Amino acid sequence: MVFDPNDGLPLVGVKRAMLGVRPLTDVTLIPARDLNGNVVLDRKGLSVNADWRSLPPHLIPIELDTEVNGASGVGMKVFVHGNGAFAEGAVTDKLELMLKSGSLGSGVVCPTALVSLVEYQSNLEATRADWVEDPS
């Protein structure tokens, strides 16, 4: 995830690899494409992975390049949230992890109930301090 050099924590925003979702890409809105609308509960949201090694090279920090793994992400760090198993369940009281179809290693953090996009983004932002850099 892209990080804020001021405090080393994930950068909150609506662009790729930030702590937040891209409104017209990562979620379905109702009314469609209305940024003031609600987020449809359709297993879409903030993408996360069980193991950073399975990510495409441009999403792995270049500082982790081994000459083989292709790591070439710029301005990024690998963050983990919590220490439980990578399984479907609550992330906070307003967010939950759902696995992507046919995958045990990738999922999305999505709302637990119908909320506005603004509230969903705010709920994601509220987790910011809980993300820690992956030491592995």
Next chain:
Amino acid sequence: MSDFTPNSTEEFRRYVELQLSRHRLLIEDKSNSPELEEIEDELTELWEALDDVQRQCVRGMSSDLNFVSRLGQTAPKGRQSKDVDDDDLQEMMAMKSRKDWYGFLHYLRLCRPVFVAIQVARFRATAYTEMGLPGYAQKFSQLAVQLERSDALSELPA
């Protein structure tokens, strides 16, 4: 061919092409450009369509491009010379003899620390040329020339 040779699917070819375009944008310091964002979004989508061999291959190619960006310096988490064993070196040379270029590049990455940067750049230029990837090959031949020049300059009497 060895287990290192990927199926040349449309998605694979597109990924390889975009990866090089991304490298060029980063070299031009356009890491915040909309163009880069577009490329990375497409790379993320294409990634899902690649199989394990194709993924290993594009990962290696991405690391090879990092080598160009670092002007031949060792990767931050790369192997040390002491980690390179004779078996890997022999495999590398066997792949080269068989003109199995994907396999050769794989073992060259593992054996990288025992070669000087100019030699690695030349090897890679040859391999990518043989693989029919002139855009990649050019990156390594240009790096080889650049490294030769800086070596020649450092040998000039003060």
